[in-house]
Amino acid sequence: MSEPILQVENLVTGFDTDAGRVVAVDGVSFTVPKGKTLGIVGESGCGKSVTAFSITRLLPQPHGKILGGSIRFENRDLVTLSPEEMRKVRGNDISMIFQEPMTALNPVQTIGKQLCEAVLLHQPGIEPREALSRSLEMLNKVRIPAAEQRLNEYPHQLSGGMRQRVMIAMALINTPKLLIADEPTTALDVTVQAQILELIRDMQQDLGMSVILITHDLGVIAEVCDEVIVMYAGRIVERGPVSEIFAKPLHPYTQGLIQCLPKLDHPPKTPLPVIPGMVPSLAEMPKGCRFAPRCPNKHSDDVLSQRQPWKECGHDHGVEACACFAQQLSAS
Ligand SMILES: Nc1ncnc2c1ncn2[C@@H]1O[C@H](COP(=O)(O)OP(=O)(O)OP(=O)(O)O)[C@@H](O)[C@H]1O
Ligand SMILES: [Mg+2]
Numbered sequence: 001m002s003e004p005i006l007q008v009e010n011l012v013t014g015f016d017t018d019a020g021r022v023v024a025v026d027g028v029s030f031t032v033p034k035g036k037t038l039g040i041v042g043e044s045g046c047g048k049s050v051t052a053f054s055i056t057r058l059l060p061q062p063h064g065k066i067l068g069g070s071i072r073f074e075n076r077d078l079v080t081l082s083p084e085e086m087r088k089v090r091g092n093d094i095s096m097i098f099q100e101p102m103t104a105l106n107p108v109q110t111i112g113k114q115l116c117e118a119v120l121l122h123q124p125g126i127e128p129r130e131a132l133s134r135s136l137e138m139l140n141k142v143r144i145p146a147a148e149q150r151l152n153e154y155p156h157q158l159s160g161g162m163r164q165r166v167m168i169a170m171a172l173i174n175t176p177k178l179l180i181a182d183e184p185t186t187a188l189d190v191t192v193q194a195q196i197l198e199l200i201r202d203m204q205q206d207l208g209m210s211v212i213l214i215t216h217d218l219g220v221i222a223e224v225c226d227e228v229i230v231m232y233a234g235r236i237v238e239r240g241p242v243s244e245i246f247a248k249p250l251h252p253y254t255q256g257l258i259q260c261l262p263k264l265d266h267p268p269k270t271p272l273p274v275i276p277g278m279v280p281s282l283a284e285m286p287k288g289c290r291f292a293p294r295c296p297n298k299h300s301d302d303v304l305s306q307r308q309p310w311k312e313c314g315h316d317h318g319v320e321a322c323a324c325f326a327q328q329l330s331a332s
Contacts, residue, residue: 004031005178005210006055011069013047013054016062022282023067024050026234032178037204037211039225039242041218041257045279047234048214052180055212056096057086073178092122095171099183101163104170105155111166112151115139115173122174138169141206142199161192168199175207182214197224218257222246227316230254233279233290240317250319250329253291289322297324 013025025047032038040048053059054066057078071078073094078086090096098104106114115135119126126134132151139147142165155163164184171179181200185193201224204211213224221228221242228245230238230253238251249255256275266272277294286292288306292299303323311321311329321329 002033002035005034005073006032006212007070007072008051008055009070009072011051011054011071012067013050013059013064014067015060015064019283023285024234024282025054026285027069028231028234028236029069030229030236030239032210032212033227034210035204035208036226037201037213037224039221039228040212040214040231041216041221041228042231043216043275043279045233046231048216048231049182050234051231052096052182052212052214056090056094056180057081057083058090058096088122091118091176092174093176094178094180095174095176096180096182097164097167097171097184099186101160101167102155104167105163107155110152110154111139111158115151115166115170118170118173134173135169138173139166141203142166142169142172144169161188161196164188164192164196165199168196168203172203172207172209176209178210178212179204180212180214183216184213185220186215186217193220200224218261230257233285234282235290235320237291238317238319241315244315244317248317250313250317250325251291251322252295252297252325256294256296289320289324292322292324295322295324297322299324 009029011025011028012023014021014023028051040051042048055071055078066079112135115138116128116131119131119134136147136151139150144150144162144165158166185196188196197220200211215221225242228242229236232253238254245254249258260273260275262272275294280286280290286304288304289308292304308320308322310318312318313329
């Protein structure tokens with residue numbers, strides 16, 4: 001594996017709610033190799049966004065808190081940085097894009113003004129004219145047609161796909177080392193989705209940056225990512241190179257997600273397979289294997305009561321080896 005740009009070690013993140021503290025990310029560890037794309041996949045509520053907001057320190061305040069662990073980025077622990085230092089890291093070194101571009105774009109400012117401000121904020125010495133030409137160059141890079149004219153337009157004058165491109169331009173204008181894209185294409189129709197994914201992939205190669213791509217869609221992971229972590233109920237259940245995870249999924253949850261992918265030979269007008277049941281609520285997490293209540297395999301009671309051990313299975317492939325299938329692993 002190449003040198004990591006980000007190392008997350010035993011991250012625990014929670015929220016203080018009226019009903020007490022809930023833990024949304026519970027002991028998550030992973031690394032992002034330099035210049036590679038790591039996918040984070042899992043159903044809704046598994047803790048993907050909370051992991052991203054922990055890294056960027058954008059957790060909702062005052063309720064969201066990092067309760068433990070470390071997030072090392074270029075030999076600094078982001079968890080202990082002051083808000084001021086963290087602001088410099090965000091936008092300069094680490095950028096984030098979201099599902100809904102309007103959350104990041106200002107509706108009452110022109111695209112040009114917003115892009116220029118992003119440049120000037122992080123590179124105060126730069127001439128405004130230079131910032132403007134950088135903005136134009138960036139709009140061209142993300143393949144916005146009639147870019148010069150767009151500089152004077154407002155976000156509402158653009159289509160959803162174009163707005164997403166502007167947000168990507170804004171996130172990349174200071175050439176970050178790490179881009180975190182949280183469901184960047186979920187709100188878009190399929191053709192635009194494919195174009196945006198291709199754009200992220202091209203920009204990643206062009207700028208040599210590292211990317212964390214968050215999605216609930218394994219199809220997207222297969223298209224764009226080098227490695228993937230599979231999250232379930234606030235924990236990582238499996239991690240590995242994408243080709244390996246698709247060829248040899250080990251955890252029953254990963255297997256379930258792969259089985260649910262739509263297939264071309266699926267008979268028309270018949271229901272697509274689903275994983276029965278739901279992600280457990282944060283207040284009622286099983287102590288042991290969190291997937292056990294939905295798992296098709298037979299398991300004993302202690303699988304529910306004890307956290308299952310992590311097992312490395314070669315080729316950077318690792319899995320939370322629940323007793324219900326661990327025997328098969330040692331046999332293979
Ligand atoms: N502000 C908050 N207060 C309390 N709980 C929260 C808050 N934000 C998120 N959570 C809880 O944390 C858990 C993880 O949420 P998260 O948003 O990370 O899920 P996700 O994997 O990104 O899901 P999705 O695919 O729907 O975006 C969920 O159970 C969610 O209800
Ligand atoms: Mg999310």
